Structure formats: C-alpha cells, structure tokens
Amino acid sequence: MITKDYLLKAIDKDKTVRITIAHTTALAEEAHRRHDTSATASAALGRVLTAALLMGSDLKNESDTLTLRINGEGIGGAIVATVDSHGNGRAFISNPQADLPSRHPGKLAVGELVGREGYLEVIRDTGMKQPFIGRVNLVSGEIAEDLTSYFLLSEQIPSLVALGVLVDTDLSVKAAGGLIVQAMPGAQDAVLESLENNILSLNSISDVMARSQDLESVLKILMGDMGYDIIGQSPLAFRCTCDRERLAAILANLSREELAETAEQTGRLEVSCNFCGEVYHYDWAEIEELKKQKP
Structure with a gap:
C-alpha cells in the first residue's frame, strides 16, 4: 500500500508522450472528513480534486493557481477544486450528502450525481491581467471522460485520463488516484494505442492504487516495454488558504x-x-x- 500522497511526471524516451500520475488517498479522505460526504459524493469530489492536482503540476510560478469547476446540474451540485504550484489542493461539493444507488455492482453512480447537462471549466491564474478560462460541455459527468474532452477541444492536446476513488464500507476513502497521458508533437498513433490498452488493462485506477507499493511500480505497468524517464516528483497535500x-x-x-x-x-x-x-x-x-x- 502506498503510504503518502505524491505525484510523478515522466516522459517516454522519444519525448513524444508525457505522463502525470498521482496518489491522492489521504487528500480524498481529508476532503470526505471535512465535508462529511456520502459515498458517491466522496468519489466525485475526490476525482475532481485529483484531476486539479494533476493539471496543477504544470503551474510554474510561486503564486500560480488552477481552479477546476464542474457543474452538471445533477443533485450533487457544483464541485470546485483549487490547487497551487506546490501541490496543495482544497475542494468542496455543493451538496455533500447527496447520494444515489449504484446501477452497477462495485461502481458508484458518479455520472448521475454530477449530471451531464452542464460544463467543465478550468481557470488558470498565472499573474496576468486576466486569467485563462477554458470551458467545455460535459460528456458524461464521470470527470475523466469530461477532462479528456476538455484537453482536446480547449487545448488541442490528445489525452488519456483515468481517475478513481475507492470508498470503503465505513464511507472512508480506501484508495484514490489518477493519471493523465498526453501526446506531444511527433507522437505515433501506435504508441498512444499501446498506452491506452495498458490503461484499460489496469481496470480501475483506484484498485491499482490500493494494491501497489509505490507510483513507480504503477508507472512500469502503464509503460510496459516502452522506455521512459521520470522527470519530476512532488508531494501533495490538502491545504486551505483561509485564515x-x-x-x-x-x-x-x-x-x-x-x-x-x-x-x-x-x-x-x-x-x-x-x-x-x-x-x-x-x-x-x-x-x-x-x-x-x-x-
């Protein structure tokens, strides 16, 4: 079992694909504890917070921030996560007690709780006169698919996204994490297809996080026989800026x-x-x- 929340960044040997992978179990549990979320709300909130931290790892300057806002008009209401360039994140869901029965065994109804009629919005504040704001319509409310759509439509970056939160029977968060794989100029379709198959073979990213000893071993599974270099590692923490x-x-x-x-x-x-x-x-x-x- 991975004992700390942290993030790894890697790139393949040909420098055509970059990978960001994060373990966020303690963060998701802290969000659950602070907001007293239901099982499905915990999964939705944890996914959004994990996604924001993965995206925020690209922030460069001391005071840069990134906010991920999702509002699908579902019973969970709006979900907002804000992160800084140091791996600190905070998040809330408007209706933390909202819940729905699962339609599939072992799979919480996150898409139904979030809804599909609204939008995903990313706000990057990098100290310029106006922050960068990108917005796309939601695809499924499952967060990962919606983020894939955002990267393609708003930033023109083909991406693969996996997010997961495993909620225990006592409603605590047992495991959480996520990854983003992004194609860079010159990326071959065969390479992206291989990585997509490897991600699908993981089945559930939260199950993988629960079973693994570290992110390095998860990265090895993901990359298969493809050569790669780890280019960054940083700690992650739930931290609020209020006082x-x-x-x-x-x-x-x-x-x-x-x-x-x-x-x-x-x-x-x-x-x-x-x-x-x-x-x-x-x-x-x-x-x-x-x-x-x-x-």
Whole structure:
C-alpha cells in the first residue's frame, strides 16, 4: 500500500508522450472528513480534486493557481477544486450528502450525481491581467471522460485520463488516484494505442492504487516495454488558504444590517470556509474595530 500522497511526471524516451500520475488517498479522505460526504459524493469530489492536482503540476510560478469547476446540474451540485504550484489542493461539493444507488455492482453512480447537462471549466491564474478560462460541455459527468474532452477541444492536446476513488464500507476513502497521458508533437498513433490498452488493462485506477507499493511500480505497468524517464516528483497535500484575519476582513465589508441578519440566524457572528469547513467565530467588537480601520 502506498503510504503518502505524491505525484510523478515522466516522459517516454522519444519525448513524444508525457505522463502525470498521482496518489491522492489521504487528500480524498481529508476532503470526505471535512465535508462529511456520502459515498458517491466522496468519489466525485475526490476525482475532481485529483484531476486539479494533476493539471496543477504544470503551474510554474510561486503564486500560480488552477481552479477546476464542474457543474452538471445533477443533485450533487457544483464541485470546485483549487490547487497551487506546490501541490496543495482544497475542494468542496455543493451538496455533500447527496447520494444515489449504484446501477452497477462495485461502481458508484458518479455520472448521475454530477449530471451531464452542464460544463467543465478550468481557470488558470498565472499573474496576468486576466486569467485563462477554458470551458467545455460535459460528456458524461464521470470527470475523466469530461477532462479528456476538455484537453482536446480547449487545448488541442490528445489525452488519456483515468481517475478513481475507492470508498470503503465505513464511507472512508480506501484508495484514490489518477493519471493523465498526453501526446506531444511527433507522437505515433501506435504508441498512444499501446498506452491506452495498458490503461484499460489496469481496470480501475483506484484498485491499482490500493494494491501497489509505490507510483513507480504503477508507472512500469502503464509503460510496459516502452522506455521512459521520470522527470519530476512532488508531494501533495490538502491545504486551505483561509485564515481568521482574511475572513474577518470579509465580515467587515458587510453592512451592519447584513451582520445583524447573520448573528440572528446563528446566535453569533461566524464564518465557515466552503473549501475546508473550518468555522471562525467573531464578536461585535472585533468587527467594529476592523470597520474603523477601513479607508
């Protein structure tokens, strides 16, 4: 069993195909724990978070971020994951308790929970005046197929994507992970077909993660007899950017009427972070002081 969350990047010897593979079990479990998700919601949330971390591994600068947003008009609602260039990620699903019965033994109904009538959106903020935003219609709501469609339609990169989250009987996440294989200029169809067959032979990427000792061994299975080089490795972690001071500043921007309404609903001033579920409590004196300090 792999004991840590991390990511590997590799390239074939001919430098025509690049592979990114990640183990995200602890991350997916942390997301489940923080949001108290149902089995199917855990699978959907874990897939989106894993996908964002795989994509975010291409971020270059210290402050770069990538946000993956999926809204298929299903009962799970919108799912959003944001990652940085250091392998830190956070995510939420709008309706964490939403669930659906499985139509196939051993396969959670993620596509039905997510829905197929909406879109997949990628926002890359690299410090430019405007972030890059790419959006495509959903294909299946299963996330991996939708991401394959995004790469082809929005970025013109032929890609193979596999994502998986294995949920245990106690609703904890037993294993999670994913991979992206992308064709570079000069890639041969035979090479891509071989890699696709190898991915299909894995059956379920989450099962592979549960059985394997490390990502290097998974990469060997994936590449078969094809030569390759590992060109990068990085740790992954669930980490939120919220803090007490930042959220207090948000409260300070609200009118006194809005603050009074919030206090009436909860009995006190409190703010809960959507991404990590952390709850912060404030008294009126703190907020009044911040309002005085505003220019």
